[in-house]
Amino acid sequence: MPAPPPADGEHPALIAAAEEAIAYGGPPGRFRTLPSIDVLNGEIPAAFLKDKLVLVGAMAPGLGDRYATPAAPHGELTSGVEIQAALLQTLLDGGGPRTLSATGVLILSLLPLCLLLGGFLVLRPFTNMVLGVILILSTLTISLIAFLALGLWFPPAAAGAGLALAYPFWSWRRLAVAFSYMQNEVEALQQESSPLPISALAPLRLQGDVVAKQVNALRAAVKQLRDLDRFMSDALRSLPDATVVAAPNGRILLANDRVRDLFGPDLNDGARLADLFQALGEPAWRRFLDQDAEAQDDIRGPAGQVLRIATAPLFEADGRLVGHIVRFADVTRIRAAKRQREHALQLLSHDMRAPQVSILALLDGTQSRRDPAFERRIRDYARLTLDLAEGYVQLARAESQPYRTTVLDIGELLMDAADTLWPQATGRGVTIQTPDAAGEHLVEGDPALLRRMLMNLLDNALKYGPAGGTVTCSLTSGMEGEAAVCVVTISDQGPGLSDEARRLLFQPFGHGDADHRGAGLGLAFVRTVAERHGGHVRYSPGDVGATFILTLPRTTDADEAPE
Structure with a gap:
């Protein structure tokens, strides 16, 4: 505050022109003191007092002219004359510490508070706490450095109080808003109808005060979400088909074991x-x-x-x-069953129906039943019906039934098949040339199905080869890529197959001949058995007749076969 004007008769030099901060420079007793009685008695040399400013005052403890000052570290009282001496020394030194203006103090007090509030918006709670402590210490340090080094006094109390109060207030407000939001969301979640009422398995029990009830409600909601997540994970894992959950960009997020x-x-x-x-x-x-x-x-x-x-x-x-x-369902068996159903319908509706209609037509016709051709035709139609039924049954078994595998010599099976068909070959005057029995050609497979497959190939050669001709069989072992294989070749001397017949070859009811003799299932059976044994069969045209080449994986150790 400015000094009051001088009273009437009062000398203006005794009135301070302005407020002045005192730089005490140390605790009481910093200035040299002399007893006044020694000066009056002449015990102090005059030279000692020459060119010095001397202040006279009372310093005795009982006189009461003593005051508390900030320079006393232990609470000692400083005499009034020492205070006057500190003020005089401050004036002689050019003045004491300068105090910032009210505007400057306001700005410096609000600046750390604004920094802390900005940190509340972008930092985590723990980081905000560390920032608040750093700002308080920084404010005190800056105030001390400004006072000691620059002689500038900035009171840090306002800034420190603002920082100390802002953090708990903001934390309380943030906690209240977050808690209110979670409470509203929990109540909304409990009121929503869910297609999976998992929470009904564990009823919610809200007990205790308001905070305890809210905590229990939040715990129940979190548990419900965890149960739902577990339910969805178990449901995905237990799906019978390969199933994945993918993000919009195609990245796979979840996949079950089937995938x-x-x-x-x-x-x-x-x-x-x-x-x-x-x-x-x-x-x-x-x-x-x-x-x-x-x-x-x-x-x-x-x-x-x-x-x-x-x-x-x-x-x-x-x-x-x-x-x-995305679901990947393996429908291979369903498609195979559908094909079998279509084949069965075709067999019943056309292939087996046609010879039966022919038999009825012969019986209802005018041809004499004593005619040998009449009996032969009925026998042929009946045999065709039986061949169709037998071929279809064998094909269905080859496609679906489990195989009984063992290690066997494919050369012996070829000899057995030729011996079985020897009566038919003899009846037509056909010679079946089989390979020599030198060496073993071991394969792993079902003996009955492999024998039936070789019989179908030989029967096909007998059926379409000329009477009195020759059916040639050969058997070799070799390599197909990196795999060891056995190769069976069966050739006849018939007319061969047309381009249309080759296209339908190996398909069920796809007759490979022009006059549609046979049931059309024998070569389909051959292809099915060969593929299920890991091999394949193909047709190779020649200058004379047709050649079928059967390739099967070869095994070299009989101990490799399963028991």
Whole structure:
């Protein structure tokens, strides 16, 4: 505050012109003192007092002229004359510490508070606490350095108090808002109808005060979400088909064990839908994710399996697309059963019906039943019906029944098949030339099915070769790529097959001859048995007749066979 004006008769020099901060410079007793009685008695030399400013005052403890000052470290009182001496020394030294203006103090007090409030918006609670402590210490340090080094006094109390009060107030406010939000969300979650009422299995019990009830409600909501997550994980894992959950960009988020069994090493960390479809030989995979269409289609895998691909979009509660569920269902057996059903319908509706109609037509006709041709025709039609039924039954067994495998010599099976068909060959005057029995040609498979397969090939050569001709059989062992194989070759001297007959070859009811003799199931049986044994069969045209080449995996150790 400015000094009051001088009273009437008072000398203006005795009135301070302005407020002045005193720099004490140390505790009481810093200035040299002399007893006044020694000066008056002349005991103090005059030279000692020459050119010095001397202040006279009372310093005795009992006189009461003593005051508390900030320079006293232990609470000692400082005499009034020492205070006057400190003030005089401050004036002689050019003045004491300067105090900032009110505006400057306000700005410096609000600046750390604004920094702390800014940290509340972007930092974590623990980091905010560390920031608050750092700002308080920084404020005190800056105030001390300014006072000692620059002679500038900045009171840090306001800034420190603001920082100390801001953190608990802001923490309380943040906690209250977060708690209110969680409470509202928990209540909304409890009121929403869920297709999976898992919470009904563990009824919610709200007991205690308000805080305890809110904590219990939050605990129950978290438990319900965990149970739902566990339910969804178990449901995905227990699905019978390979199923994945993928993000909109195709990255796989979840996959069950069936997917790993289907794709093996192709399903690694960071795998995408494109990788899975590429492994299946289907590059145009995005067409399955079209949410406007029912994306269901069949693709054939590299191992020959038929997979039904079905997708369904996943949406958030607000309707935003967050991914897709993709199912890979193995429908190979279903397709095989469908083909068998179609074959059975064809067999019953046409192939077996035609000879029966022919028999009835002969019986209802005018041809004499004593005519030898009449009996022969009925016998042929009946035998064709039996061949159709037997061929269909054998084909169905070859496609579906489990095989009884053992290690055997394919050369011996070829000899047995030729011996079985010797009566038919003799009746037509056909010679069956079989290979020499030198060396073993071991394969692993079902003896009955392999024998039947070789008989079908020989019977086919006898049927379409000329009477009095020759059917040539050969057997060799060799390599096909890196695999050891046995190769059986059966050739006849017939007319061979046309291009149309070759296209239908090895298909059920796909007759390989022009006059449609036979049931059309023998070569389909041969192909099925060969493929199920890991081999294959093919037709090779020659200058004369037709040649069928059967290839089967060869085994070199009889101990490799399962018992």
